[in-house]
Amino acid sequence: MGAFWLEVRRSPLRWWFPFLVVVDLAVLFGRARWWIGVWPQASVAAQIPAFYFGPALAAVSAWTAGRTSRHGLVDQLGASARPRWQAECVQLAATLCYGILVYLVGAVVAASVSFPSAGPGFLWPGYLLLGLSLLVICSATGHLVGSWARSQILAPVLTGVGCLAAITLLGSGSGFFALVGEPFLSVQVVPILLRILLSLAVASAAVMVSRSSVPGFRQKRRAPRALQVLGTLLAVMVAGFAVAAAGPLTSPRTPPKAATCSDTQPRICLWPEDRKYTSQADVMARNLAALPAGLFVVPPVFYERGLRPGRQLEDFYIGEGSMWEAAESISINIITETLPRGCQPRSPAAAQKYYTAAFELSTWLSVRMTGGGQPASVRGGPPGVDRAAVAVVATQPEPTQTAWVRDRLSTVRNTDCG
Known part of the structure; x- marks a missing residue:
């Protein structure tokens, strides 16, 4: 935890946090306001900023992950008492900490403005978890690319632009983000859980296959180390196929007893x-x-x-x-x-x-x-x-x-x- 809080204090996001909150609120209210007072629509509106924060976190994560190689600390990290993947995990967790905090600020604001007119109910957690899984996938991808890249500028730029392009090209039909929360459709539990598992698998692969972790192959215990890396990559593939096979994210709801x-x-x-x-x-x-x-x-x-x-x-x-x-x-x-x-x-x-x-x-x-x-x-x-x-x-x-x-x-x- 001491290393984690040190990473939180050193993260470049500490300076960008107020700006990101402003961006979150601008996206929340600038795109539309008709969602206020309808819980499923408010949930989707609170999730939409992940579309923008995902690429931003990918770029920051790539910059942070490249710090070890930029300062020539790969060998020193390999001589530490802790496994190398734990250090990588701490870096990624610190970046996600800021991104998730900004994301939650937007969700709290969306809930606050909806309470007066929405009546009983609350934000639908399925849509919020959907945006959270997108943030984790983008951040993990940026961490993996940044740990291997040699350019301290090109890696963050390409990773951020690449994530934004991928999200845009895939569109809402990919099931990784939603644009409208119709009340007659409910978010299915299994597809959401599979997307969460996929995001965790991508995050595991990012810390296990990072540049500072791979030199462990030259150590005496390289066979177990290889199995760990291959296991995480296999988990990503299996989770990806499971998400594709799970079908649509939403399904028709059972009508209420009284409309x-x-x-x-x-x-x-x-x-x-x-x-x-x-x-x-x-x-x-x-x-x-x-x-x-x-x-x-x-x-x-x-x-x-x-x-x-x-x-x-x-x-x-x-x-x-x-x-x-x-x-x-x-x-x-x-x-x-x-x-x-x-x-x-x-x-x-x-x-x-x-x-x-x-x-x-x-x-x-x-x-x-x-x-x-x-x-x-x-x-x-x-x-x-x-x-x-x-x-x-x-x-x-x-x-x-x-x-x-x-x-x-x-x-x-x-x-x-x-």
Whole structure:
């Protein structure tokens, strides 16, 4: 422990710690803030800084690991009473100590700002452990490269850039970091544990195969030493194959016994984790109830995705904190219930008129539900629809809007279907 605290006091990260905390908070709040108040989303937001800290720790770890060879202390380390890998382990642990501390600061802040609106619950540990495993893998990789490199500048730069490039190219589909924490998906225990085991195996390989440890092969006990090194490398390979074979990181959750629903008719039901959107759901439901009678067939209940297993495509999804996407999905369900089923227009011209009118109706319903047009943060939309013009229609007097809706309904109902 004395050697460990000495490494902590000598680490270059002691000067960079305040800056890294600022970077953590900048990433946490600068990327988005819609995650506040939703525990799975807040957990992912707290994990995302690992995407940036991982390469930074790799560079610092490479610099620290190269200190022994830069100062010509490899032989002196070999003559020490302790095994060489223990000294390497102390160096790596000191670097990880700073990185994990910064990471935990971000997690505490994410939890603190979410408490007022999130209700019961807490950060999901699976996502936090995912970011932690990424930090360990990057730091260990930097330590291994730095212990063998002869350049005190090139090794940290290449290691940091290389880790960042690898993370970027692999993307979130690799399962080593997440960008969104949907409440209808839970983090599986086995894949997370395997990623932790892989990170520990990489860290073991980094300290056992470092440059100051390998000279042990020339000693009398080189056979046991070789077995140790080969064992750690084999453990990395086995853990890597196990992670790949374990399948996806997340799986559908079991729906709760009681969803969080609006008090109005029709009802809009949410996952308990998304309870902060209840007030918006109430407004949308009241706006649906206020639609002119006799125009649409409105289902009595609308569900957030995952509350009804096997019917995910029919239910709405809250995209990046915006209820607009949920309103679009609800409006499509209403149009589907209202219009004739299985209509296939006989000609391209008829198909264009049919789908344009249907898309205009769904867009109008979305505007009426949310009380405004499509947010600027939401990209795309139904093809062939002038969304700004439809938003203007939604501001007209009720008789004008009703006439506009009846005209579109007449178009789709009088289409010559096959």
